[in-house]
Amino acid sequence: MNNNKYPIVGILIAFVISLVLTMFNPDVLSKSKTPVEAYRVYLKGESIGLINSETELYAYINEKQQDIKDKYHVDNVYVPNDINVVKDVTYDENVMSIADIYNVINRKTPFTIKGYVVTIDKTNAEEYINDTDVTETDKEKSKIVKLNVLDTNIYYGAAKKVLLSFVTEEEYNNYDNDTQSPIVDTGEIIENLYIDAYTTFKDAYIPVNEKIYTTEEDLTEYLLFGDNGDMSTYVVKDGDTLESVAEANKMNVNELLIANSSLGSANALLYTGQKLTVGVLDPVFSTVEEIHKVEDQTIAYKTEYIYDNSQMVGYQKVQTKGSNGVTRVTQKIKSINGEISQMVFTNTEVIRPVTNEVIVKGGKKPVIVSAGNWGWPCNIPYRVTSPWGWRWGRMHNGVDLYPSGGYGSPIYAAKPGVVTEIKYDASLGNYVEIKHENGYYTRYLHMASLSRYVKVGDSVVMGQTIGDVGNSGASQGAHLHFEIWDGKPYKGGQSYNPLLFY
Numbered sequence: 001m002n003n004n005k006y007p008i009v010g011i012l013i014a015f016v017i018s019l020v021l022t023m024f025n026p027d028v029l030s031k032s033k034t035p036v037e038a039y040r041v042y043l044k045g046e047s048i049g050l051i052n053s054e055t056e057l058y059a060y061i062n063e064k065q066q067d068i069k070d071k072y073h074v075d076n077v078y079v080p081n082d083i084n085v086v087k088d089v090t091y092d093e094n095v096m097s098i099a100d101i102y103n104v105i106n107r108k109t110p111f112t113i114k115g116y117v118v119t120i121d122k123t124n125a126e127e128y129i130n131d132t133d134v135t136e137t138d139k140e141k142s143k144i145v146k147l148n149v150l151d152t153n154i155y156y157g158a159a160k161k162v163l164l165s166f167v168t169e170e171e172y173n174n175y176d177n178d179t180q181s182p183i184v185d186t187g188e189i190i191e192n193l194y195i196d197a198y199t200t201f202k203d204a205y206i207p208v209n210e211k212i213y214t215t216e217e218d219l220t221e222y223l224l225f226g227d228n229g230d231m232s233t234y235v236v237k238d239g240d241t242l243e244s245v246a247e248a249n250k251m252n253v254n255e256l257l258i259a260n261s262s263l264g265s266a267n268a269l270l271y272t273g274q275k276l277t278v279g280v281l282d283p284v285f286s287t288v289e290e291i292h293k294v295e296d297q298t299i300a301y302k303t304e305y306i307y308d309n310s311q312m313v314g315y316q317k318v319q320t321k322g323s324n325g326v327t328r329v330t331q332k333i334k335s336i337n338g339e340i341s342q343m344v345f346t347n348t349e350v351i352r353p354v355t356n357e358v359i360v361k362g363g364k365k366p367v368i369v370s371a372g373n374w375g376w377p378c379n380i381p382y383r384v385t386s387p388w389g390w391r392w393g394r395m396h397n398g399v400d401l402y403p404s405g406g407y408g409s410p411i412y413a414a415k416p417g418v419v420t421e422i423k424y425d426a427s428l429g430n431y432v433e434i435k436h437e438n439g440y441y442t443r444y445l446h447m448a449s450l451s452r453y454v455k456v457g458d459s460v461v462m463g464q465t466i467g468d469v470g471n472s473g474a475s476q477g478a479h480l481h482f483e484i485w486d487g488k489p490y491k492g493g494q495s496y497n498p499l500l501f502y
């Protein structure tokens with residue numbers, strides 16, 4: 001307790017001293033007795049404060065003007081021309097510092113430089129494929145984006161860089177110069193490559209307190225990642241691969257390549273210390289690529305067993321040697337921001353038919369057919385339009401498949417099992433869930449309608465038709481979204497890349 005005595009006395013003394021000082025402070029006792037000379041600053045006819053020196057203000061403004069010139073590499077900075085400084089004799093002693101008065105001017109009427117306002121109008125653009133969970137109000141708001149550039153070339157350069165995130169420089173140049181090689185047998189050509197927005201420019205005096213893009217690189221980053229600024233730099237470590245870097249940053253390899261166009265292709269080799277841009281892509285506009293592609297797809301042969309009672313168990317003979325078939329498929333594929341959003345098979349032609357292998361086995365046909373293999377859930381040929389894994393910062397728990405036959409073509413049970421769910425959901429659309437042995441589940445989303453083939457509780461065999469390919473729920477274009485889970489989906493189960501099962 002005794003220890004506190006002296007500090008209290010100390011505080012009391014300090015208080016008394018400050019009281020005495022206050023009493024002798026002329027400002028407090030008599031509010032301005034002598035008039036002072038000062039300069040009153042007017043902005044647009046309105047007084048904004050007093051300063052001590054007119055020349056100091058103009059020197060300060062010149063200095064700031066030079067800073068802005070240096071920052072933006074421009075020759076002219078436009079200062080508000082309605083600043084007036086008038087000598088004044090006043091009793092008001094609230095003289096402001098030059099820096100403060102400058103800040104007031106800058107806040108009310110910022111300095112400007114000549115540049116361009118770019119208006120990106122997406123009113124007629126197709127919405128992004130993944131924007132299904134964006135509210136209508138957000139969509140309305142994001143339809144028109146305005147940004148400032150120093151020069152229109154910065155915008156053109158950045159827009160080209162964005163396009164080059166989706167195609168190679170060679171593809172871009174050949175498309176642009178109309179020098180693509182025609183398709184002989186197989187190959188692909190770009191039919192259309194464009195930014196899905198209407199862009200206009202207007203020259204303007206742009207306030208320097210607004211964001212003004214001065215380099216293509218800065219603007220490209222904004223055009224790819226949007227306002228969220230959710231991006232960072234990743235430094236490559238020993239042993240990193242494109243896959244591991246993507247996975248660690250909730251991206252897929254494709255997105256990583258889009259964010260780092262300098263990488264080129266998925267075969268790019270990383271080196272330790274290399275800097276990569278990572279983050280969730282949120283492009284300001286959509287880049288659309290439409291390609292015409294002809295390719296040969298291999299149709300793998302299946303193995304059929306014939307059981308011969310007259311032979312001993314264990315007897316086995318290949319009756320027909322199996323051989324893979326080749327089907328030439330012609331496709332029109334439309335991708336938005338690097339993801340397939342629409343496709344059609346315009347032609348399929350059998351180049352070599354598939355021959356299934358036939359094996360004769362001794363003994364009777366077993367009662368239980370081995371269920372080790374997984375059957376393909378849709379028509380063949382097909383195209384994977386979106387892989388399993390991360391995309392747009394969210395986990396895609398299935399694989400999107402576009403089968404020949406497209407909308408209305410059959411969906412097959414991938415394994416024998418029991419139907420556990422048949423539902424409609426705003427996002428999943430019409431779907432069927434099947435439980436298989438060993439705790440596996442499969443799910444088939446975006447069906448054309450609620451299944452008219454099976455009901456909950458039905459047992460199904462592998463290859464049985466359980467629905468038709470559709471476009472229900474949050475889906476852009478007909479496709480089958482197919483999932484394989486170990487354990488009940490979203491209830492402790494773990495989803496796996498279905499392609500690993502085949």
Ligand SMILES: [Zn+2]
Binds near residue numbers: 396
């Ligand atoms: Zn999907």
